[in-house]
Amino acid sequence: MNPNSESPQSSHPLTHVDSHGRVTMVDVGAKPTLSRRAIAAGELHADPATLALLKAGSLPKGEVLATARLAGIMAGKRTSEWIPLCHTLPLDALSVDLDVRADHVAITATVSTRASTGVEMEALVAVTAAALTLYDMMKAVDKSMSIENVRLVEKTK
Numbered sequence: 001m002n003p004n005s006e007s008p009q010s011s012h013p014l015t016h017v018d019s020h021g022r023v024t025m026v027d028v029g030a031k032p033t034l035s036r037r038a039i040a041a042g043e044l045h046a047d048p049a050t051l052a053l054l055k056a057g058s059l060p061k062g063e064v065l066a067t068a069r070l071a072g073i074m075a076g077k078r079t080s081e082w083i084p085l086c087h088t089l090p091l092d093a094l095s096v097d098l099d100v101r102a103d104h105v106a107i108t109a110t111v112s113t114r115a116s117t118g119v120e121m122e123a124l125v126a127v128t129a130a131a132l133t134l135y136d137m138m139k140a141v142d143k144s145m146s147i148e149n150v151r152l153v154e155k156t157k
Contacts, residue, residue: 025085031116034157038111040123042150044134045104050142054134055100061137065098068133072096072109075129079122089115091122096130107131108153120155 018024046054053059061067073094080088092112099106109126111119131147138145 023085025087026117028087028116033114033116035114036112036118037154037156038118038120038123038152039154040109040120040127040151041153042107042127042131043104043148044107044131044145045148046138046145047142048102050138050145051100051102051105053141054105054138059138059141061140064134064137065100067137068107068130069096069098071133072107072126072130076109076111076122076126079125082125083121086121087115087117089113089117089119089122091119094122094126096126098130098134104148105131105134107134118155118157120152124150124152 015026050059054064057063073096075082076094076096077091080086090113092114094111095109097108097110099108107127107130109123109130111122111126113119127150128147131150135145135147
């Protein structure tokens with residue numbers, strides 16, 4: 001590649017890299033404090049028989065759905081400890097919803113704040129932690145589970 005030609009990344013500079021190529025935390029001090037919201041979603045796929053046990057509350061490890069919901073909330077609140085360059089944010093609200101379906105559990109996290117940066121990472125971490133907790137609490141019953149399609153669904157300033 002010609003060093004004088006523009007690279008594909010130069011039109012979209014990496015925000016967590018300084019002018020010397022070092023990893024850095026983004027300075028958001030000059031950004032305005034705004035109401036911000038993010039929604040993330042994901043799925044835990046499992047055998048239908050396992051999901052029937054989950055729905056009935058009959059799994060051996062107890063209150064699986066309540067534990068997964070709480071794990072998602074707790075992890076979302078501590079996102080800056082999971083993701084090294086995330087800012088610690090004061091969250092106004094964080095909810096995790098779990099919908100047990102025929103072949104998977106649909107997981108949705110909604111997070112809001114009034115801050116100078118968004119909360120999409122908090123929503124993604126909440127979904128992931130809830131999915132991992134479901135997996136952990138059901139793995140003795142079902143070895144075929146998979147966590148899939150974790151994604152940002154919506155982000156508003």
